[in-house]
Amino acid sequence: MKKASVFFSRTFLWEIIRIITVGTACLLFFWEMIPLPVLLGAMAFGLYALLKTALNDLVKERKVGTETFITIAVIISVVGAEYLAGAVVLMIILIAEYIASASGERARASIKELIGSVPKTAMVKKDGQVVNTGIDDLKVGDVILVRAGEKIPVDGKVVSGSGSVNQAPITGESRPEEKTPGSEAFAGTILELGALDIEMTRPGNDTVFSRIISLVEEAESRQAPIEKYTDKVASYLIPVVFIFVLAVYIITRDVKLIIALLIFTSPAELGLATPLVTIAAIARAAREGILIKGGLYLEELAKIDTIVFDKTGTLTAGSPAVNKVEIIEDTKNEAELVRLAAAADRRSSHPLAKAILNYAESLSLEYPEPSSFEVIKGRGVKADIEQQIILLGNKAFMVENGISIPATRVNLADTAIYLAADRKILGVFYIADSIRKGAANMLRELKIAGINKVIMLTGDNQETAKHVSEQIGISDYRANLLPEDKISTIKELQASGAKVAMVGDGINDAPALVQANIGIAMGIMGTEAAMEAADIVLMEDKLEKVARARAISKKAFRTIRENIFVGVGVVHVIGITLVLLKILGPVQAAAIHLLPDTLVFINSIKLLKVKIRD
Numbered sequence: 001m002k003k004a005s006v007f008f009s010r011t012f013l014w015e016i017i018r019i020i021t022v023g024t025a026c027l028l029f030f031w032e033m034i035p036l037p038v039l040l041g042a043m044a045f046g047l048y049a050l051l052k053t054a055l056n057d058l059v060k061e062r063k064v065g066t067e068t069f070i071t072i073a074v075i076i077s078v079v080g081a082e083y084l085a086g087a088v089v090l091m092i093i094l095i096a097e098y099i100a101s102a103s104g105e106r107a108r109a110s111i112k113e114l115i116g117s118v119p120k121t122a123m124v125k126k127d128g129q130v131v132n133t134g135i136d137d138l139k140v141g142d143v144i145l146v147r148a149g150e151k152i153p154v155d156g157k158v159v160s161g162s163g164s165v166n167q168a169p170i171t172g173e174s175r176p177e178e179k180t181p182g183s184e185a186f187a188g189t190i191l192e193l194g195a196l197d198i199e200m201t202r203p204g205n206d207t208v209f210s211r212i213i214s215l216v217e218e219a220e221s222r223q224a225p226i227e228k229y230t231d232k233v234a235s236y237l238i239p240v241v242f243i244f245v246l247a248v249y250i251i252t253r254d255v256k257l258i259i260a261l262l263i264f265t266s267p268a269e270l271g272l273a274t275p276l277v278t279i280a281a282i283a284r285a286a287r288e289g290i291l292i293k294g295g296l297y298l299e300e301l302a303k304i305d306t307i308v309f310d311k312t313g314t315l316t317a318g319s320p321a322v323n324k325v326e327i328i329e330d331t332k333n334e335a336e337l338v339r340l341a342a343a344a345d346r347r348s349s350h351p352l353a354k355a356i357l358n359y360a361e362s363l364s365l366e367y368p369e370p371s372s373f374e375v376i377k378g379r380g381v382k383a384d385i386e387q388q389i390i391l392l393g394n395k396a397f398m399v400e401n402g403i404s405i406p407a408t409r410v411n412l413a414d415t416a417i418y419l420a421a422d423r424k425i426l427g428v429f430y431i432a433d434s435i436r437k438g439a440a441n442m443l444r445e446l447k448i449a450g451i452n453k454v455i456m457l458t459g460d461n462q463e464t465a466k467h468v469s470e471q472i473g474i475s476d477y478r479a480n481l482l483p484e485d486k487i488s489t490i491k492e493l494q495a496s497g498a499k500v501a502m503v504g505d506g507i508n509d510a511p512a513l514v515q516a517n518i519g520i521a522m523g524i525m526g527t528e529a530a531m532e533a534a535d536i537v538l539m540e541d542k543l544e545k546v547a548r549a550r551a552i553s554k555k556a557f558r559t560i561r562e563n564i565f566v567g568v569g570v571v572h573v574i575g576i577t578l579v580l581l582k583i584l585g586p587v588q589a590a591a592i593h594l595l596p597d598t599l600v601f602i603n604s605i606k607l608l609k610v611k612i613r614d
C-alpha cells in the first residue's frame with residue numbers, strides 16, 4: 001500500500017468534507033461574505049461528528065474524551081458570541097482528529113505490510129492433473145506444487161523435490177533453509193530456489209502464519225497495565241479540570257481564555273499514547289520471529305529482573321547423544337544393554353530416550369515392545385520386558401527403589417542413566433548434549449539489559465548441571481528438580497520480590513511457564529502445550545531472541561513513558577501556563593495542540609523502523 005493513500009481513502013471522506021466546509025465558512029465569514037447563521041450551520045455540520053463520539057463515549061463507555069471538551073468549548077464560544085474563534089478551533093481539532101485516526105490506520109496497514117501475506121490460490125495435484133485452487137478449498141492431505149520464487153501457501157510436509165526456503169516471514173531468520181522430502185514447510189515463507197511438492201498438514205486457518213496474524217490482531221485487546229492506569233488517571237483528572245476551568249471563568253469571565261484552556265486541559269492523548277506503541281512493538285517483534293501475545297506481556301517483560309532457564313532443550317541443543325556405555329554386570333555385552341534400554345524407552349518422548357533409541361539404531365539393533373510401560377516424572381521409565389522389570393533413569397530413581405549403586409567410572413560432564421533389571425544394575429549410559437550456540441552472548445546482552453539474576457533449573461544431576469552451567473557462565477543453578485520443584489522455585493523467587501521470566505522448550509515446562517510472570521517458549525518445533533502456556537513464543541530456537549525480546553519491550557515501555565510525560569504532560573503544562581498568561585489565544589492553542597498528537601504518533605511508529613539496541 002502507498003503511504004499516502006490511507007490519508008485519502010473513502011473512510012476519511014466525510015472527515016475531509018467537514019474540515020473543508022468549516023474552513024471555507026471561517027474565511028467567508030471573516031470577509032463578511034456570509035451571514036452568521038450560515039457560519040453556525042457549517043459549525044453544526046462540523047460539530048456533528050464530534051458530538052456523536054462525545055455522546056457515545058459518555059453513554060456507552062462512561063468516559064469523557066477530547067470530543068466532549070471540544071464540544072463544550074465550541075458551545076461556550078457560541079454562547080459567549082466568540083463565533084469566529086469557536087469555528088477556527090473546531091476546524092483545527094477536526095484536522096487533529098483526522099491525523100490521529102488516519103495515522104492509526106496507517107500504523108495498522110504498515111504492520112500488515114511488515115508481516116506480509118499468504119497467497120490466495122495454490123497449484124494442487126489432483127488425479128494426475130494440476131489445478132489452480134483457492135486456499136479456502138484446500139483440504140489436509142492435498143499436495144501443493146510450489147516453484148522457485150513463489151510463496152508457500154500452506155503448512156505441510158515436503159513429499160518430493162528440494163529447495164531453499166527463506167523463512168524470515170515467520171522466524172525472522174533470513175538465511176535460507178534447505179528443504180528435502182520429510183522437511184516441514186510453512187505458509188508465508190518463500191521458496192527461493194528449487195521446486196517442492198508439499199502435502200498440507202494443517203488447515204489454512206490454523207497455520208503458524210495465521211496464528212501470528214491473529215496474535216498481532218488480538219494483542220491490541222490485551223491492554224498493558226499502564227494503559228488501564230492512564231485511562232484511570234484521565235477519568236480522575238476530568239472533574240478536577242472542569243472545576244478548575246469553571247473557577248477560572250468565575251474569576252475572569254473571559255470566554256476566549258476558557259476556550260483555549262479547554263483545548264489544553266483535555267487528557268485525550270493519554271489514551272492515544274499507549275495502544276499505538278503496543279501495536280508497533282508487537283509487529284516489530286513478530287518480524288524478528290518473536291511472538292508477544294499482548295501489550296500486557298510487553299510491559300511485564302520490561303519489568304523482569306530475574307530469568308530462569310530450563311537446561312535440556314533450552315540452554316542445550318536438545319539433541320543429546322550416547323557417548324559411552326559402561327558395563328557393570330559383566331555377563332552382558334553392550335548390545336544387550338542397549339537393546340533393553342531402547343525397549344524400555346521406545347514409548348518415551350523424552351530427549352534422553354531419543355538419544356538411546358538413536359544409539360540402538362546406529363548399532364542396527366532390533367528391540368522388543370515392552371508388555372507394560374510407565375513414565376516416572378523426573379526419574380525415568382519403568383517397563384516390563386521379557387519377564388524382567390526394567391528400570392531406566394537417574395541415580396535417585398535407583399536409590400528410591402532400593403537398588404544399590406555400584407562404583408562407576410563417574411564421568412562428571414555427562415548425564416548418567418542407570419539400567420537395572422530385576423533390581424540389579426546392569427550398566428550405565430553416559431549421555432551428553434551440546435550447549436546451544438549464542439548462550440554466552442545472550443547472557444552478556446541480558447546483563448546489559450538489566451537482568452541481574454539468571455538461574456538454570458534442571459531435573460538432571462548435580463554434576464552435569466554444574467558442568468553445563470560453568471560452560472555457559474551461569475553461576476546459579478538448581479539440579480535434581482522435579483517439574484513441581486521448578487514451579488516452587490519460581491514461587492519462592494517471586495515471594496522474595498523478584499519478577500521472573502521462565503524460558504523453556506516444552507516436555508514438562510508448561511506449568512512453570514504459567515507460574516512465571518512471563519513464560520517464554522522456544523521454537524515452533526517445541527511442544528504445542530508450551531506454545532499455548534507461554535506469553536511469548538520464539539519462532540526460532542535461538543537464545544539471542546530472549547535478549548532481543550527484552551530489548552524491544554524495554555524500548556516500547558520507554559516510548560510509552562516518553563509519550564505520556566513529554567508528548568502529553570509537558571506540552572499541556574506549558575500550554576495551560578501560556579494560556580493563563582494570555583500569551584496564547586484559542587486559535588493558537590488549537591494549532592499548537594496538533595503538536596503532541598503528531599509527536600506521539602511519530603515517536604510510536606518509530607519503533608517499527610529504528611534499530612533497537614540495548
Ligand SMILES: Nc1ncnc2c1ncn2[C@@H]1O[C@H](COP(=O)(O)OP(=O)(O)OP(=O)(O)O)[C@@H](O)[C@H]1O
Nearest residue numbers: 310311312348350353378379380393394458459460
Ligand atoms: N525417558 C527417560 N529415560 C531415561 N532417563 C530419564 C527419562 N526421563 C527422565 N529421566 C531421568 O530423569 C532426569 C530428570 O528428567 P527431567 O525430564 O525432569 O529433566 P531433564 O531432561 O534432565 O532436564 P531439564 O529439567 O533441564 O529439562 C533426567 O536427567 C534423567 O536422568
Ligand SMILES: [Zn+2]
Nearest residue numbers: 266268269596
Ligand atoms: Zn492534548
